[in-house]
Amino acid sequence: MPTFTMRIFRGDTARGEFRDYRVEAEEGMVVLDVIHRVQATQAPDLAVRWNCKAGKCGSCSAEVDGRPRLMCMTRMELFSEREPVTVAPIRAFPLIRDLVTDVSFNFEKAKTIPPLRLKPPEPDGTYRMMQEDIDRIQEFHKCIECFLCQDVCHVIRDHEENKRAFAGPRVFIKVASLEMHPLDTRDRTEFVRATASVGLCNITKCCTEVCPEGIHITDNAIIPLKERMADSFDPIVWLLRKFRGQTTQPA
Amino acid sequence: MNGHAVSQARPPIAAAHLRKDTWWALPLAVVGVLTSFIVYSTWAALQNAHYFVAPYLSPFYSPCLSKSCLHLTLGRGLPEFTVPIIGVVSPALLILWGPALFRLTCYYYRKAYYRSFWLAPVACAVRDVKAGYTGETRFPLILQNFHRYAWYVAVVFIVFLTWDAILAFRFPDGFGIGVGTLVMWLNVILLAGYTFSCHSCRHICGGHVDVFSKSPTRYTLWHVISRLNERHPMYAWLSLGSVGLTDLYIRLVSMGVIRDLRLL
Ligand code: SF4
Ligand code: SF4
Ligand code: FES
Ligand code: FES
Numbered sequence: 001m002p003t004f005t006m007r008i009f010r011g012d013t014a015r016g017e018f019r020d021y022r023v024e025a026e027e028g029m030v031v032l033d034v035i036h037r038v039q040a041t042q043a044p045d046l047a048v049r050w051n052c053k054a055g056k057c058g059s060c061s062a063e064v065d066g067r068p069r070l071m072c073m074t075r076m077e078l079f080s081e082r083e084p085v086t087v088a089p090i091r092a093f094p095l096i097r098d099l100v101t102d103v104s105f106n107f108e109k110a111k112t113i114p115p116l117r118l119k120p121p122e123p124d125g126t127y128r129m130m131q132e133d134i135d136r137i138q139e140f141h142k143c144i145e146c147f148l149c150q151d152v153c154h155v156i157r158d159h160e161e162n163k164r165a166f167a168g169p170r171v172f173i174k175v176a177s178l179e180m181h182p183l184d185t186r187d188r189t190e191f192v193r194a195t196a197s198v199g200l201c202n203i204t205k206c207c208t209e210v211c212p213e214g215i216h217i218t219d220n221a222i223i224p225l226k227e228r229m230a231d232s233f234d235p236i237v238w239l240l241r242k243f244r245g246q247t248t249q250p251a
Numbered sequence: 252m253n254g255h256a257v258s259q260a261r262p263p264i265a266a267a268h269l270r271k272d273t274w275w276a277l278p279l280a281v282v283g284v285l286t287s288f289i290v291y292s293t294w295a296a297l298q299n300a301h302y303f304v305a306p307y308l309s310p311f312y313s314p315c316l317s318k319s320c321l322h323l324t325l326g327r328g329l330p331e332f333t334v335p336i337i338g339v340v341s342p343a344l345l346i347l348w349g350p351a352l353f354r355l356t357c358y359y360y361r362k363a364y365y366r367s368f369w370l371a372p373v374a375c376a377v378r379d380v381k382a383g384y385t386g387e388t389r390f391p392l393i394l395q396n397f398h399r400y401a402w403y404v405a406v407v408f409i410v411f412l413t414w415d416a417i418l419a420f421r422f423p424d425g426f427g428i429g430v431g432t433l434v435m436w437l438n439v440i441l442l443a444g445y446t447f448s449c450h451s452c453r454h455i456c457g458g459h460v461d462v463f464s465k466s467p468t469r470y471t472l473w474h475v476i477s478r479l480n481e482r483h484p485m486y487a488w489l490s491l492g493s494v495g496l497t498d499l500y501i502r503l504v505s506m507g508v509i510r511d512l513r514l515l
Contacts, residue, residue, distance in 0.1 A: 009262060009264065011263070013259070013260035013261070013262070013263060014263075015263070016262060016263045016264070063269065063376065065269065065270065065271050065272075066268050066269030066270035066271065066376055066377075067270060067272075067375070067376055068375075068376060083271065086269050088262065088264060088269060089262045091261060091262050091264060092261070093261065094259030094260060094261060095259075095260065095261060095262040095263075101262070102259065129464075130463070130464035132463045132464055132470055133461075133462055133463050133464050136463075152375050152376050154371060154372040154378075154379050154384075155384065155386060157376075157378075158372065158378050158379040158384070159379070159382075159383070159384045160261075162384065179461075180461055181461065182461055182462045182463075182464075184461070197386075197388065199386055199387045199388035199393065199396075200384075200385070200386035200387070200388055201386060201387075202361065202362075202365045202369075202371065202386050202387055202392075203358050203361055203362050203365075204362050204365050204366050204371070204372060205362055206372065206375035206376070209375050210375065219450070219480065219481075223358055223450045223454075224450075224454060224458050226396065227399070227450065227451060227454035227455075227458065227459070228454075228459065229396065230396045230397070230398075230399060230451075231459060233396075234399060237455075237459070
């Protein structure tokens, strides 16, 4: 049975260090299994957050060998026995202890999003949507709120001061899903520009790279939001809109 | 935003990154390729010679809008420019700002050079090299949001380059096909692939619509462009290569270094 050296971050904000644990891994085991084995056999006080072990709850986010990942979806086969495998907490957020961080930043940002404002119903009192109207936003609904995208985003990861202004990729897909909603009447472009500061994103796509749900965050949400923002200073779009009559109102 | 989670301390890990893979290889390759292209295209643009050999015109020198240039037919009926810089300065310099701005403001190239040249971030989960960061919120980077204007210009270029590729069938002795003809067609196809897979194109052609079922044509268009858009990075690199190599091919034929093989 392969034996790995797991180099796990232990400690809190006052004092922390990486500690090595030798642990056996059976075939098919994931990082979370190995962490649990460490917890069961060598470090009963090791703090780790998890829930579903199926890549669906978004709790077990960590940085394995420096890359943001879900521990429950990262197989040990990826790593070599010859080198230690480092497991660190997601670094963009305040540490609680060991592998557990406080991700409430993300929930606070989510509260700022202007909610859906429905169109009036059709004459028969119902709402109708066609499949093609919502295909695009269904991709965004796959989000499991693991916040790996928020963690990897250099805008806040490497520049703490931007946390006040910048909402982050997770928030942008939520905004995009409302903004592109066929029944919504709100215009969130000013929110996207001024409150969520989409301009801070330099579309370097790390959020997309780490998303365990494979959501095309940058291409399908952030860039379209930047383009919607650009509509407001495109005279051609302005003329076309004048021609057809404006359909959305500011948030 | 309340300060709750903002003010508390992060994990005390000092290392700029903990990655063990070869994350530096890709940015390094991008620096190599982009620098070579910029050096070659600047050199080629300054030559003001060997950009035309019947019936091929280098994409760096298209469109030829003055009688003083060597183009096959567009000279007819065109004004004889007497602006003093023409003839002194290479016409390529009057042309290349269009495609250059288009690529400079392209969402994909922005990603590529922000990572490789700006080092913000050089790779994911590797710390930014510079301390301060304002992204695209200030001048001059805020102007990146005008990318769509560069796209409007790029579409015009596609029209000209297609015209050039059509003329590449017209040899001095009549209709024909040479290796150069195929090179020019491949180049224009890749450039069109790049131009029509653009994110701004995707938005303008249909992405801005919220209720697709009410705009079926735009929906179809958006759908097709979205498929192309998935391959935008591939088109970006292939067309960059093809545009340089097309110029090189025509240049070498014109200089007599190689002979263009006539296929038909
Ligand atoms: S693409 Fe933008 S939001 Fe996503 S990680 Fe990069 S800077 Fe952050
Ligand atoms: S968008 Fe992806 S990476 Fe971000 S929170 Fe949702 S599932 Fe996680
Ligand atoms: S434990 Fe639920 S996503 Fe990993
Ligand atoms: S050309 Fe790349 S996004 Fe427009």
